[in-house]
Amino acid sequence: MMQHQVVGLDPRWKSLAARDADADGTYVYGVTSTGIYCRPSCPSRRPRADRVRFFNTRTEARQAGFRACKRCRPDTVGLAQPGVEAVRRASAYLASHADQQVTLGQLARISAMSPHHLQRRFKAMVGVSPREYQAAVRAGKLRASLRDGRDVTTAIYEAGYGSPSRVYEAAPTGKGVTPSRYRRGGTGMRIEYSTVSSALGRVLVAATADGVCAVKLGDSDTSLVRDLRREYPSADLHANVKARTEWVKAIVDHLGGVAPSLDLPIDVQATAFQWKVWRALQKIPFGETRTYSTVAKAIGQPTAARAVARACATNPVCLIVPCHRVIPAAGGTGGYRWGAERKERLLSAELRRSTKPRG
Numbered sequence: 001m002m003q004h005q006v007v008g009l010d011p012r013w014k015s016l017a018a019r020d021a022d023a024d025g026t027y028v029y030g031v032t033s034t035g036i037y038c039r040p041s042c043p044s045r046r047p048r049a050d051r052v053r054f055f056n057t058r059t060e061a062r063q064a065g066f067r068a069c070k071r072c073r074p075d076t077v078g079l080a081q082p083g084v085e086a087v088r089r090a091s092a093y094l095a096s097h098a099d100q101q102v103t104l105g106q107l108a109r110i111s112a113m114s115p116h117h118l119q120r121r122f123k124a125m126v127g128v129s130p131r132e133y134q135a136a137v138r139a140g141k142l143r144a145s146l147r148d149g150r151d152v153t154t155a156i157y158e159a160g161y162g163s164p165s166r167v168y169e170a171a172p173t174g175k176g177v178t179p180s181r182y183r184r185g186g187t188g189m190r191i192e193y194s195t196v197s198s199a200l201g202r203v204l205v206a207a208t209a210d211g212v213c214a215v216k217l218g219d220s221d222t223s224l225v226r227d228l229r230r231e232y233p234s235a236d237l238h239a240n241v242k243a244r245t246e247w248v249k250a251i252v253d254h255l256g257g258v259a260p261s262l263d264l265p266i267d268v269q270a271t272a273f274q275w276k277v278w279r280a281l282q283k284i285p286f287g288e289t290r291t292y293s294t295v296a297k298a299i300g301q302p303t304a305a306r307a308v309a310r311a312c313a314t315n316p317v318c319l320i321v322p323c324h325r326v327i328p329a330a331g332g333t334g335g336y337r338w339g340a341e342r343k344e345r346l347l348s349a350e351l352r353r354s355t356k357p358r359g
Contacts, residue, residue, distance in 0.1 A: 012331040030066040042072035088112040098137040189235040200256040211265030217338035260286040277311035287354025291329040322352040
């Protein structure tokens with residue numbers, strides 16, 4: 001469970017500094033020098049940034065050893081439970097109606113929360129908007145149907161896409177791979193992979209003769225290899241090949257803090273938009289973050305924040321394309337395919353190394 005965020009990276013510091021009452025009920029913060037947790041609008045003297053820890057729920061704050069402030073009484077604010085239940089109902093409805101168009105108004109009525117507050121809570125807790133969440137569920141259904149052997153047309157309509165053109169716009173099969181090629185599972189491709197230990201657990205690095213095609217993080221080799229085989233079920237996979245050890249070493253060194261940047265060849269297919277987003281992510285300086293909307297503006301498409309989020313979610317080569325450096329504007333570090341805790345640890349380590357005095 002993610003218990004705290006790095007203050008220097010967390011947008012919630014802004015609402016804390018402003019004592020924003022509108023933020024009450026979305027999080028609490030603990031002060032390490034006093035052992036007390038407060039609501040954002042607490043009238044007490046504002047703590048130093050390096051003494052603040054952010055928590056999504058009061059329970060997390062208490063589990064970390066903090067006690068409630070007697071002045072602002074954060075336990076009297078309707079934090080977490082109503083919001084969690086509303087978001088739980090909303091996400092369950094979206095998952096069961098992935099093949100239908102669901103408006104925010106419908107979702108608000110089902111969740112017994114105003115559209116504005118539901119949108120805000122959902123994105124803060126899940127890391128993406130309700131629409132992005134439903135798109136991810138729909139994309140997952142399509143990929144599952146294709147892997148099960150259904151023909152492309154049937155899979156497209158069963159997943160809820162109104163037409164084949166909508167599928168190609170959304171790129172649900174990731175990496176710019178067409179549904180038909182995804183269904184074939186990488187037929188004719190030779191992929192070599194290795195698994196190694198790192199500061200974030202086990203790492204799988206897979207590559208073709210031309211470049212890295214997958215970087216995966218996890219707790220066990222078994223799960224990582226299984227994930228790779230699911231992605232390329234018909235590819236010719238070869239384990240523990242040493243031909244690309246320099247690429248593997250570069251990634252491990254990067255995770256260990258030896259190399260702040262990664263400049264490795266990538267061999268993945270993608271849409272022009274995905275490449276544009278991924279190149280923008282590679283330009284985010286080590287130790288810094290950007291929001292989805294900031295990235296959208298950087299690529300010259302300020303209204304494409306949701307599409308940017310999808311491009312981040314379909315990034316097949318994490319670390320090389322540092323999608324972990326993109327965070328939601330609503331606060332927190334947001335979701336991450338390889339676990340929110342890993343994302344937080346990555347950002348914390350990068351911030352620490354980027355600010356460490358050199359001598």
